[in-house]
Amino acid sequence: MTAIDKAPVLFPGARVPDRQRTVEAHGVRLAVYEWGDTKAPPVLLVHGGFDFARTFDVFAPLLADGGYRVVSYDHRGHGNSEHAELYSWQADERDLLMVANSVSPGPFPVVGHSKGGGLLAHIIQALPHRFSRFAAIDGLPFRQNPPDVANRERTAKVREEAVKWLDDRRRAHDMERRPGTPRELAERRAKMNPRLSHEWLEYIVYGGAQQSDDGWRWKLDPSLRMGGFGPWRSRWVTDRLPGFPIPLLGLFGTENEPMGWGVDPEGLRKYLPRNARIEVLQDVGHFIHIERPQQTAELVLEFLNDE
Amino acid sequence: MSETVYLTHGRIDLALHTLRADEGPILLLLHGLGEHSPASLPPEYEGWPGAVYALDFTGHGHSTVPRGGGYTAELLQADVDMALAHLGGATLVGRGLGAYVAVLIAGTRPELVQGAILRDGTGLAGGAPGSSPYIGFPEPTQITPPDPFAIAELATDVRPPDYITEFVRLAAEFSNCPRPISVCASERAPWLSAVVAEIGVEATSVEEALKFYAAQIIDK
Numbered sequence: 030m031t032a033i034d035k036a037p038v039l040f041p042g043a044r045v046p047d048r049q050r051t052v053e054a055h056g057v058r059l060a061v062y063e064w065g066d067t068k069a070p071p072v073l074l075v076h077g078g079f080d081f082a083r084t085f086d087v088f089a090p091l092l093a094d095g096g097y098r099v100v101s102y103d104h105r106g107h108g109n110s111e112h113a114e115l116y117s118w119q120a121d122e123r124d125l126l127m128v129a130n131s132v133s134p135g136p137f138p139v140v141g142h143s144k145g146g147g148l149l150a151h152i153i154q155a156l157p158h159r160f161s162r163f164a165a166i167d168g169l170p171f172r173q174n175p176p177d178v179a180n181r182e183r184t185a186k187v188r189e190e191a192v193k194w195l196d197d198r199r200r201a202h203d204m205e206r207r208p209g210t211p212r213e214l215a216e217r218r219a220k221m222n223p224r225l226s227h228e229w230l231e232y233i234v235y236g237g238a239q240q241s242d243d244g245w246r247w248k249l250d251p252s253l254r255m256g257g258f259g260p261w262r263s264r265w266v267t268d269r270l271p272g273f274p275i276p277l278l279g280l281f282g283t284e285n286e287p288m289g290w291g292v293d294p295e296g297l298r299k300y301l302p303r304n305a306r307i308e309v310l311q312d313v314g315h316f317i318h319i320e321r322p323q324q325t326a327e328l329v330l331e332f333l334n335d336e
Numbered sequence: 337m338s339e340t341v342y343l344t345h346g347r348i349d350l351a352l353h354t355l356r357a358d359e360g361p362i363l364l365l366l367h368g369l370g371e372h373s374p375a376s377l378p379p380e381y382e383g384w385p386g387a388v389y390a391l392d393f394t395g396h397g398h399s400t401v402p403r404g405g406g407y408t409a410e411l412l413q414a415d416v417d418m419a420l421a422h423l424g425g426a427t428l429v430g431r432g433l434g435a436y437v438a439v440l441i442a443g444t445r446p447e448l449v450q451g452a453i454l455r456d457g458t459g460l461a462g463g464a465p466g467s468s469p470y471i472g473f474p475e476p477t478q479i480t481p482p483d484p485f486a487i488a489e490l491a492t493d494v495r496p497p498d499y500i501t502e503f504v505r506l507a508a509e510f511s512n513c514p515r516p517i518s519v520c521a522s523e524r525a526p527w528l529s530a531v532v533a534e535i536g537v538e539a540t541s542v543e544e545a546l547k548f549y550a551a552q553i554i555d556k
Binding site: 054055056057105112113114115116117119120122123124126151152154155156183184187188191192194195198199201202252258259260261262265269 | 344346400402408409418421443444468470479494503505
């Protein structure tokens, strides 16, 4: 356990983690962070793709102050975790379980944002004994109707994605992130996070980027790609949601944005067990816990405390 | 002993073995799940009128074993793409999982694949979309090839038949070869049954398929 230096830039309500440690997941070192009393009941927060645990710097302390030992970690290739040779959904799931093993033999509650929710939804279906409650912050995959396109058009799309995947793999060994000032890094990130303030994005530069001779760079592994390529379909998870084995809270915003999944909460509701709770927050995008930390924390704490 | 070159794929070094150096058409062998390249030219390929190479997939044979898994059939497809970029193109022979990967790459790089021969072998069946959620969690004390993570992950990698047929159609449309895929396997996993039913696919013997592709290339 080590303490973390204060961020050089402050943001209202943000608190750096109280402790940091490392979990070795089959040779890949993962950075793990904790906020709150070490003896309090644990809750694990799982971030989304291209994010990192320090993006919980406002939300996590609210849960810690609500009486929890809040644990989060950086996915492989993200934040302060090591860059790996390979990345896959299953490897991410196994890494998550290694962190969970380091928290408690379980069961304990989990909160997932975006891809973090998608990982958890599948893990809980595979290992229902490990977790007690699941809050998904725009973190449930949705069974969208397949686009109404001709077979030929769909095949052309498969080709385009497959060629791009192979072209990216050919270049993977010499990819490098572009350097810049903290302001420039925040401005670049704003393209994918258009609803988040510049002050917030510059604050997280100090948690997710590093400085070298020619400037700052995001630590995110440059070989990571947006979007998946392969046969995975969200219905492999959604079709099993009616039998979801533990209490579930789904939080959604009304505003669609680049990193969002375009989930229709009403459309999803019919796949959920009757006791699942859905909350839709008005005028909020994909990063619900960053746009409305207080309201999100209240909803999550109410759900966690409802044992 | 075969000569081996190492090709860079991201942070992996892939072992590409020369089983027979020669002029003429190139044959590239892709092993099955948990296997590795043969140490010398297998007798059934002695009649091939050109060079014969064999690739060790990531985590197999002499290729790098990565830390903590992360395998997919799409990654292995990119392994083959590195070999094709090095060789300039080849006729592929895939065993089991290597056969599945051969179809993927035949559809994505039709200009570099002069026919794909699909043979029986390990890893052919794969996972099924209807199978229960499962997370491969090997706990090996010592990792040596084949990587136990590769076996745990790729044996359960889900391969819906209507996904692979997209690649068969791409091969049929864009390949210069009149028969881009030859199925020489007896076991018919659901994905392979779907492949056999597509246009541009012939169920035949390995001997016939090798002769067919050699003749196609030499005629050009």
